[in-house]
Amino acid sequence: MKTYTDEQLIADYLEGDEKALEALIKRYLKPIYSFVYRFAGDAQVVEDITQEIFVKVWRNLKKFDQSKRFKPWIFTIAKNTCLDWQKKKRAVPFSVLDNEGELSFVETIKDPTLLPNELLERQDIIATLNKALENLSSKYRMVLFLRYNDHFNFREIAEVLGESINTVKSRHRRALILLKKLLTEL
Amino acid sequence: MRKDYEKLFTHLKPAEPPAGLFDKIILAIKREQELQHTRRLLFGFLFLLVVSFITTPISWTILVNQIEGSGISYFISTAVSDFGTFTAMWQDFGLAILESMPITGMLVFTISLGVSIFTLRLFLHRKRLLLEYLMYSFA
Numbered sequence: 001m002k003t004y005t006d007e008q009l010i011a012d013y014l015e016g017d018e019k020a021l022e023a024l025i026k027r028y029l030k031p032i033y034s035f036v037y038r039f040a041g042d043a044q045v046v047e048d049i050t051q052e053i054f055v056k057v058w059r060n061l062k063k064f065d066q067s068k069r070f071k072p073w074i075f076t077i078a079k080n081t082c083l084d085w086q087k088k089k090r091a092v093p094f095s096v097l098d099n100e101g102e103l104s105f106v107e108t109i110k111d112p113t114l115l116p117n118e119l120l121e122r123q124d125i126i127a128t129l130n131k132a133l134e135n136l137s138s139k140y141r142m143v144l145f146l147r148y149n150d151h152f153n154f155r156e157i158a159e160v161l162g163e164s165i166n167t168v169k170s171r172h173r174r175a176l177i178l179l180k181k182l183l184t185e186l
Numbered sequence: 187m188r189k190d191y192e193k194l195f196t197h198l199k200p201a202e203p204p205a206g207l208f209d210k211i212i213l214a215i216k217r218e219q220e221l222q223h224t225r226r227l228l229f230g231f232l233f234l235l236v237v238s239f240i241t242t243p244i245s246w247t248i249l250v251n252q253i254e255g256s257g258i259s260y261f262i263s264t265a266v267s268d269f270g271t272f273t274a275m276w277q278d279f280g281l282a283i284l285e286s287m288p289i290t291g292m293l294v295f296t297i298s299l300g301v302s303i304f305t306l307r308l309f310l311h312r313k314r315l316l317l318e319y320l321m322y323s324f325a
Contacts, residue, residue, distance in 0.1 A: 025211055029203050037201035047207055054211045055218050126197050133198075148195040176191070 006070035010061060021061075024070075025054055031150060032078050038145055039082040039138065053081045072159040075146070079160055132182035140175035147172060224319045227312060234305040241298035249295040252288030261286060 004012070004023070012020035029050070036049045056077050064073060133141055139161075146152040146160060154172070158165040253259065261283045265272040272279050309316065 021215075022212065026208065029208055029211070030200065033203040033207070034200040043204070046201070047204060047210070050203065050207065051211050051214050055214050058215045059218065125194075126199075129194065129197055144191075145195075148191045149198070149200070151192075 007066055010064060010066060010070060014062065021058065028074055029054075032074065035075065035078050035145070035150070036082060038141060040085065045085070049081055049085055053078050056081060069156070072152070072156045075150070075152075075156075075160040076162070079142070128183060128186050131186055132179055135182050136175065136178055139171065140178060143168060143172045144175050144179065221319070224315055227308075228316055228319060231305065231308055231312075231316060234301060234308070238298060238302035238305050241294075242302050245291070245295040245298040249288060249291035252291035256286040256288050258283060258286040258288070 004020070006024060006027070009020040009024045009027075013024070032053055033046065033050050036046045036053070040046050040049060053074075057074055060077070064070070133144070136144070142161065143157060146157045147154075152160070154165050154168050157172075158168045161168065163171075261279065265279055265283075
């Protein structure tokens with residue numbers, strides 16, 4: 001079966017092929033749902049936000065610049081919708097590790113981002129990782145998930161988050177340091 | 187390093203969307219499409235309503251003025267009062283009446299009347315949809 005690129009599907013939809021939109025939604029339903037889930041957690045809320053994201057995508061599809069990539073675009077919409085939801089909820093996730101400035105001492109350690117091998121072999125790795133990620137602030141968690149779960153490169157993460165590529169790189173590094181610290185402590 | 191973390195993250199089970207979510211999204215998009223269509227229809231209707239409200243009385247005034255200035259009423263009243271002469275010279279009368287007809291006024295009035303009738307027809311055909319949309323918007 002022929003696999004169409006996102007951009008081809010968009011072009012087909014804009015030419016009147018409704019099935020192309022359905023294929024595009026099917027393709028991104030799981031990654032977007034998963035992305036929102038990391039943000040909101042509550043299944044009903046996640047469902048509502050996911051629905052809202054796809055309606056927004058449909059509404060703005062005509063404005064989408066087809067010379068650009070669709071994946072960062074849809075994730076940007078997802079991120080903005082999640083942030084809107086968070087603003088409405090008025091519950092900004094609290095983390096004692098939120099302050100980027102407090103990390104300088106950790107960064108002085110030689111190659112602090114390398115994972116110890118034994119960590120990957122731990123039996124309770126899922127629970128430990130989940131706990132560690134819960135303790136990370138959402139901005140760090142977001143960078144890590146986009147990088148290692150959704151397989152984005154730094155440029156794409158920067159596009160999604162609306163930050164400079166250097167900010168993303170430094171946030172990624174800090175996030176790894178914090179994650180490693182949390183994983184070894186837990 | 188990246189591979190290590192990617193391996194680490196594979197331990198996390200991605201959240202699975204519930205079974206009916208895809209259909210809900212498609213339904214929400216369809217609903218939004220209908221809303222958009224109704225909104226366009228409403229704006230079209232309002233535009234036509236305003237246009238016909240303005241143009242109908244103006245075109246009527248133009249038509250009346252042109253009729254008064256054209257002398258067509260004189261030819262018609264003569265034809266009615268002296269029917270014998272009219273039947274004898276109907277071709278000349280007909281030509282004179284045709285020549286004095288206020289074509290521009292009639293054309294403008296016919297168009298604006300057409301727009302008014304179309305607007306009324308549009309409202310009568312889609313009144314439920316339009317009223318429901320207005321009630322939904324202002325509720």
